[in-house]
Amino acid sequence: MLDNLKEPLFITADINVVVVALTVLGLASRLWRLSYPGGVVFDEVYYGQFVSLYMKQIFFLDDSGPPLGHMILALGGYMGGFDGNFLWNRIGAEYTNNVPVWCLRILPAVAGALCIPVAYQIIVELQFSHLTALMAALLVMFENALIAQSRFMLLESVLIFFILLAVLSFLRFYNVQRSSPFSVSWWLSLFMTGIASACAIGVKYMGLFTYLLLLAVASVHIWQLIGDKTLSNVTLAFHVLVRGLALLVIPVVLYLIFFYIHLSILYRSGPHDQIMTSAFQASLEGGLARITQGQPLEVAYGSQITLRNVLGKPVPCWLHSHKDPYPIRYENGRGSSHQQQVTCYPFKDINNWWIVKDPGKQQLVVSNPPHPVRHGSIVQLVHGMTSRCLNTHDVAAPISPHAQEVSCYVDYNISMPAQNLWRVEIMNRESEKEVWKTILSEVRFVHVNTSAVLKLSGQSLPDWGYRQLEVVGEQMSKGYHQSMAWNVEEHRYGKSQEQKDRELELHMPTQMDMSKNLSFMAKFVELQWKMLTLKNEEAEHKYSSSPLDWVTMDTNIAYWLHPTSNAQIHLLGNTLTWNSANVGALLYVFVFLFYLLRRRRKIHDIPEDAWWQWVLAGVICGGGWAVNYLPFFMMEKTLFLYHYLPALTFQILLLPVVLQHVHDHILRSSVQKNTFSALVLVWLSSVYMVYLTFSPLTYGHPSLPASKLVELRWKESWDILIRKR
DSSP, X not given: OHHHHTSOOOOOOOOOHHHHHHHHHHHHHHHTTTTXXXXXXXXXXXXXXXXXXXXXXXXXXXXXXOSXXXXXXXXXXXXXXXXXXXXOOSTTOBOOTTSOHHHHXXXXXXXXXXXXXXXXXXXXXXXXXXXXXXXXXXXXXTOHHHHHHHSSSOSHHHHHHHHHHHHHHHHHHHHHHHHOTTSHHHHHHHHHHHHHHHHHHHHOTTHHHHHHHHHHHHHHHHHHHXXXXXXXXXXXXXXXXXXXXXXXXXXXXXXXXXXXXXXXXXXXXXXXXXXXXHHHHHTSBSTHHHHHTTOOSBOBTTEEEEEXXXXXXXXXXXXXXXXXXXXXXXXXXXXXXXXXXXXXXXXXXXXXXXXXXXXXXXXXXXXXXXXXXXXXXXEEEEETTTOOBEEEEEEEXXXXXXXXXXXXXXXXXXXXXXXXXXXXXXXTOSSTTOXXXXXXXXXXXXXXXXXXXXXXXXXXXXXXXXXXXEEEEEEOOSSOOGGGOEEEEEEEEOOOOSHHHHHHHHHSOOOOSOOOOOOHHHHHHXXXXXXXXXXXXXXXXXXXXXXXXXXXXXXXXXXXXXXXXXXXEEEOXXXXXXXXXXXXXXXXXXXXHHHHHHHHTTOOSSOHXXXXXXXXXXXXXXXXXXXHHGGGGGOOSOOOGGGGHHHHHHHHHHHHHHHHHIIIIIOOSHHHHHHHHHHHHHXXXXXXXXXXXXXXXXXXOSOOOXXXXXXXXXXXXXXXXXXXX
């Protein structure tokens, strides 16, 4: 063996020069002058805020999608040494010296560049020629919209890369399955499909569309394997289990890992805390955690508490009262009890404090040892600053007359006795004798006399109620709604029986030894639910558009305008590529239906292998376009042209497939084929010329005179900016 080591070691490798060249050219097209412009470009103003929060490890909530994409952008900032100190307040704001512009933009640019060789490999795995694959790669390379979107701190290029990588991995797995199942390449391709799919979904929920498409194709593949009688039952079961592990389990696990990393990084309290539950807030460093640290865990008779509504909509708020009574009569003529108002107040305030009182005793302090309140216990809730008890009765609420008014009882010595007993029901209890816990317990208060439930109606009171939110007593129904649930946020054990001493006590913070940890899964479920249900008010944007505008590119987006010259950057595609892709898609549908009808008549125009190759290309490329485009017609959100880019990429991949099919199977004579090849070459040259024509609007360089900009306005609907001098 030692003799063998005397000889030099050689390693041989097959290198596809075309793939290497495409990668280099792709990097050049995406990285050229990457730091230009040195100001905030369009949605960089949006994503930059999250990058800054990552750098400062401050928690935030973004309802636009999962955290992987944001973390990738933040990774660029981390590599560049960004400290997070920049005010992301307007498009065009010049970056300060501490902002590593090149590093913040490098990862989306590299992802955009890698889409080019991946596109090449996808066409090869679809069993089409290398020339066809080269054509697809060049079309992606010279697509102005894809270039513009990948050169800035945006997520579409990252999303498209992971989508294409998932498709490539699945096709490679599909092909290897035919010849050598359970080989190393088979395992790698299968598991890479699951990993890339998880990453696509982790960047944006749009990645789910392609993932579902691949799952559908994989299901059909499994169905075919079930019919293969050469496979034993054990082998077949193993095929199914392995696919389930790679395509279902791994994406779920990775999705959870993305959130685990996200929450591990963002451990500090921040501006988005208020929308989360008290338990979530208390798990963050600073903010509510600073207030609640050391609070008693178990609520007892005599406890001083603040009660936050679990729903948190329209804004987070706390049960509140103040000395002002309800008006004797409302504007519509209805009468009230004229008792002390009870509301839900969206700010922390001394009037948010309540005392849990034992109805059978007069004391308002915690006994020694404390007597804990349990599920089913009857309590009175005494307002800390006014010493009046929470009450409801058969009087219509001010804004919601179908429900009962909730007040703090004032004894006017009239025939309206106090009705201030409430039954505590812990909604998330694990046993019937569970103790009411600070932050952790979600509690419903049921009025003993009327069976009404204390509920946040969500309606704002008029000026006499200081525009605070209405609280009502609503008859208990079988359903459960978070507006009926409350949790103790701040809590101390009361020690003062006298009112003046108690008021001083309420103003003092409490510090007792106790720690509360929220599990990762509890935080994940809450954060995921907030992301899916949180609805921000969608404002109409100057550059928002309809999905109908995208196919023909009747719209554009002005990303950036130089402050003094006509240099500008637009999201504007290569019109020749877009129109050709539309024609190619229509031609595919026509030819496919033609073949399908002919095959129904037992007429086979092309070989069987070519037919299934044609079908698979349509499922992957045409299906990829459909699943990434059609769902937008059902979305109620502000949409932009860049939402179409994943669908466009699949449509571009379909175009060379159609061209090769026409050349190989429709054209018959060599003259026709040679003429067609020459026309395709001319068309490709034209695509490149259109790319060059619009490159000043793609790269923002060079600055064009007004006359040239007018010439680039090929459609009246395009908003090309011309600075008036």
